[in-house]
Amino acid sequence: MKVNGFSEDSYAENLIASSIASGKFPHAALIDGGLFEDRLSIALKIASALVCRGGDEKPCRHCPDCLKASHGAHPDIIRLAPEKGKSSDKYAKEDIRRLVADSYTLPNEAETKVYIIERGEILTDEAQNVLLKTLEEPVAHAKFIILCASKENLLDTVLSRVTLFSLGEDAKSPSERAEEAKKAAEQAADALLSPYEFDVVRAAAAFEGNPKLLEETLPLLEEIFACALRIKFGSASAADCESGECASKLAEKLSKNALLALVDSSEELIKSIKANANYNLTTVRFCSLLRSAAKEQE
Ligand SMILES: [Zn+2]
Numbered sequence: 511m512k513v514n515g516f517s518e519d520s521y522a523e524n525l526i527a528s529s530i531a532s533g534k535f536p537h538a539a540l541i542d543g544g545l546f547e548d549r550l551s552i553a554l555k556i557a558s559a560l561v562c563r564g565g566d567e568k569p570c571r572h573c574p575d576c577l578k579a580s581h582g583a584h585p586d587i588i589r590l591a592p593e594k595g596k597s598s599d600k601y602a603k604e605d606i607r608r609l610v611a612d613s614y615t616l617p618n619e620a621e622t623k624v625y626i627i628e629r630g631e632i633l634t635d636e637a638q639n640v641l642l643k644t645l646e647e648p649v650a651h652a653k654f655i656i657l658c659a660s661k662e663n664l665l666d667t668v669l670s671r672v673t674l675f676s677l678g679e680d681a682k683s684p685s686e687r688a689e690e691a692k693k694a695a696e697q698a699a700d701a702l703l704s705p706y707e708f709d710v711v712r713a714a715a716a717f718e719g720n721p722k723l724l725e726e727t728l729p730l731l732e733e734i735f736a737c738a739l740r741i742k743f744g745s746a747s748a749a750d751c752e753s754g755e756c757a758s759k760l761a762e763k764l765s766k767n768a769l770l771a772l773v774d775s776s777e778e779l780i781k782s783i784k785a786n787a788n789y790n791l792t793t794v795r796f797c798s799l800l801r802s803a804a805k806e807q808e
Pocket of ligand 1: 562563564569570571572573574575576577
């Protein structure tokens, strides 16, 4: 199925479009970062695609659901906005309770009811706790989309129940992203030398919900391993590498075979990302491949 209207330049929108196309858009999503207008426009695009009952394309822009959605008049797209002129107000427990109660009734026209909570940052803790119950026991026909300036505004319990689509990643400059990738690569390389297995898992956690970072980090990591190998063979020194200090530590502590295996493993991971492999699986393989490669003996 083709999904229309989402920007191909945005990582978050790409992820959203592919989850709709595969029929696996999460029952509870959080869109954070970016501007309020952008978050709302993406949520409305998602809602239109989810209520559309057209053919091979969603939204098809021709079916009655699409027409109503485009006029903001679809009865199964429910927006919860604070009252106009009262932007400092909080969503109260009662607002969320009403919305939750409504979610248990069947859709009016479409197959799915979509609830958009426009300002997640003003949900009180009490209101979030009311919402939490529904997020824990989802109703098949209801989808919740929470919009929020930053996920930090929400309770951890709520965060653990939603799928995050972050627009913040799109807003970062290329140099900020390069710096972040370099740091992640060095952390992962350091973690390989740690006696604690958990340190690699923790380093990999940096990539959670952030496939772009993983994609940008792996080539840097491969470069660190390759450089460590050159140092080991005496054909380079730490000064020749971008992350020289990190590479020479690896060269000192790991065998040649381990370094060779690490170069191979990172290449394999890069290939599987390029082949659009399941992103979560790639993160899991990241841990196991690198850990077993690092254990290779002479
Ligand atoms: Zn349609």
